[in-house]
Amino acid sequence: MSDPKLKQRMVRHSPSRGAGSPDVWGIYEPDTGSIQYVCADPATKQAALMDVVWNFDAKHYRFSTGSMDQVLELVQQQGLSVAWVLDTHPHADHVMAPAELKERTGAPNAIGAKVGEIAKIWAEIYNLPNAFDPARDFDRLFAEGETFALGELEMRVMLSPGHTLGSITYLCGDAAFTHDTLMQPDVGTSRADFPGGAASDLWTSIQAILALPADTRLFVGHDYGTKERDEPMWEATVAEHKAGNVHVRDGTIREDWIAKRKARDATLPLPDRILAALQINLRGGRLPPAEDDGRHYVKLPLNRF
């Protein structure tokens, strides 16, 4: 897609619909097609940051902080204060920022409790048996159904496995941050072929999301545009997905979707930075410890995938 809108940073505000409903800002990160979110209680101005990207130039193996700087600038401009640094799952397409954001905001960081099981799978793949310890690297590990406060609003955790075995959806009033489950209605659904992922689990997770109230605002984790659409989009209601999601709209047969999902996933290459990103993300966004020359290195399994 040649249109510059998919190559530019972009911010959109989805305003609170009234009592109990959060203000949401989506901040599009064009390098990885990720959407980072700020979810805020309009009454207290307490905010949760979600799935913020630590920019990683995969051609030069260099980090920069433009995306997290942009998110924190928005927080400041809106007069918000950061109460939580949240991730929905250990991301494969980008490096995560929870350690750096905790350092910069003082807010606790959190992810789903099943990230421990994901870490075991990847510890074996990397042959790094003692490297990952989510309980050490995240302040909170949320279980299914757990709730926590965002100012006067309540956030609720819904386990949404399939893309990874420990992905979670964060619910806040009429907003749900579904990350890599649904894509926009004109794109469909997310892949389910990473280690620990399963299309059958993803189907169940998506059905649970689509069982939320019809006017729930669903915020997805990625958008790459389509042949017909050259501007990134990330918000649609449950009703819009049920009426028109090209993969899972009302009437879709589970087995048909699973077969289609598996066939599509079999054609997809690994995300270009997955093997570097996951060994940082599973350390809560910390680089591997420096070696005796003071430099940090990542480890890459060869002939494994």
Ligand SMILES: [Fe+2]
């Ligand atoms: Fe993902």
